[in-house]
Amino acid sequence: MISRGRAGGVLMGWAARLSGRWADGAIGAATTAATLGPLLVSGPKAWWIVALGVLASAPVYWRRRAPMAVALLVGGAMTVMVFWEKPFLPFGPLVAVYTIADVSPAWKRLAAIPAIAATVGVSLALPGEDSETFRLIGTAFVAAYALGTSARANRSRTAELAERVRRREQEHIAAVAEERARIARDMHDIITHAVGLMVVQAETGPVVMRSDAPRAEAVFDAIADTGRGALTELRGLLTALRASAVPAAEDLGPAQPRLDGLASLAERSGLDVVMTVEGERRRTPGSIEAAVYRIVQEALTNVRKHAGVGTVRLRLRWTSEELLVEIADEGGGPRRGGSGYGLIGMRERAAACGGTLSAGPGQDGGFMVRAVFPLE
Numbered sequence: 001m002i003s004r005g006r007a008g009g010v011l012m013g014w015a016a017r018l019s020g021r022w023a024d025g026a027i028g029a030a031t032t033a034a035t036l037g038p039l040l041v042s043g044p045k046a047w048w049i050v051a052l053g054v055l056a057s058a059p060v061y062w063r064r065r066a067p068m069a070v071a072l073l074v075g076g077a078m079t080v081m082v083f084w085e086k087p088f089l090p091f092g093p094l095v096a097v098y099t100i101a102d103v104s105p106a107w108k109r110l111a112a113i114p115a116i117a118a119t120v121g122v123s124l125a126l127p128g129e130d131s132e133t134f135r136l137i138g139t140a141f142v143a144a145y146a147l148g149t150s151a152r153a154n155r156s157r158t159a160e161l162a163e164r165v166r167r168r169e170q171e172h173i174a175a176v177a178e179e180r181a182r183i184a185r186d187m188h189d190i191i192t193h194a195v196g197l198m199v200v201q202a203e204t205g206p207v208v209m210r211s212d213a214p215r216a217e218a219v220f221d222a223i224a225d226t227g228r229g230a231l232t233e234l235r236g237l238l239t240a241l242r243a244s245a246v247p248a249a250e251d252l253g254p255a256q257p258r259l260d261g262l263a264s265l266a267e268r269s270g271l272d273v274v275m276t277v278e279g280e281r282r283r284t285p286g287s288i289e290a291a292v293y294r295i296v297q298e299a300l301t302n303v304r305k306h307a308g309v310g311t312v313r314l315r316l317r318w319t320s321e322e323l324l325v326e327i328a329d330e331g332g333g334p335r336r337g338g339s340g341y342g343l344i345g346m347r348e349r350a351a352a353c354g355g356t357l358s359a360g361p362g363q364d365g366g367f368m369v370r371a372v373f374p375l376e
Helices: 002-017 021-041 047-055 058-062 067-081 091-103 106-125 131-211 213-242 259-268 286-307 342-352
Strands: 272-278 311-318 322-329 356-361 367-374
Touching: 021 047, 021 058, 021 091, 047 058, 047 067, 058 067, 058 091, 067 091, 067 106, 091 106, 091 131, 106 131, 131 342, 259 272, 259 286, 259 311, 286 311, 286 322, 286 342, 286 367, 342 356, 342 367
Parallel strands: 272 311
Antiparallel strands: 311 322, 322 367, 356 367
């Protein structure tokens, strides 16, 4: 009796490890051999007993395609055969029960439990088996069902882990793409602002040099300061590009500008910037501060390049729910904007922080850039 239980456990473990068409064929052949072998070794048998043995084992080859039908076929054949010949173990029904627990939907698995119990009980009670046989055969069927359930659970866990890894990879790829887009926008803003300002100052230098030497010296000092500042910011961006990890949204690093730098930005712009702040300043995420700074920087660069005016109004208005930023001039109005990436980049910056940006004619003529950022 002990050898029967061990043999059944070995077969069920083998069935749990194998899958696929070729494995089904191997399991079908092994199940048929394990069922017919002891019958044929014990002596000659009638052909119909051999046929019942084949019906009680060989159909497990199709167990994955029709688990319930295979279970009914092999179970019925085994129930009939035990009235004349008792097999070493009901290998075919055991494999069929394992397959039902492994691949069938929940309602079929639950419906199969009483059917399996009734069929096994009848096949043991009618031939008059003793209680020890009841216990061993019952344990074998419970083990087969448990192994099938375990195989299904392991497969579900594996699929869940694979899906989690896939989502994590996609999130990482998206984060890398977003970070590189941010860096590209920063490089555009830094280069266009710094180079544009240096060009304006360099063109002014020779003019004032002939009439006002101290002022000319200040102009060239401003050019040098602008160039050094641009190099510092570019160096920070290149360091971020070389880094292996993608920084978090709030970990913007020292290269990222803040709202406190707007006054210095306005002073270096070469424009007469009238800056007003309304409302009580609230705690603002670093990503929004950087976006506001870059939007103002790009807007001032556009004013200097396109508007042909020297005065700009910069307005920041704080409310309990949002931060409003407006950059307005009295220059060329909606004719500006061009086909470059300036306005596109500004809109992308605002959208990345959950805000909106509009650009067009101002209320008093000229051109206005208006950005609104939500504050949590």
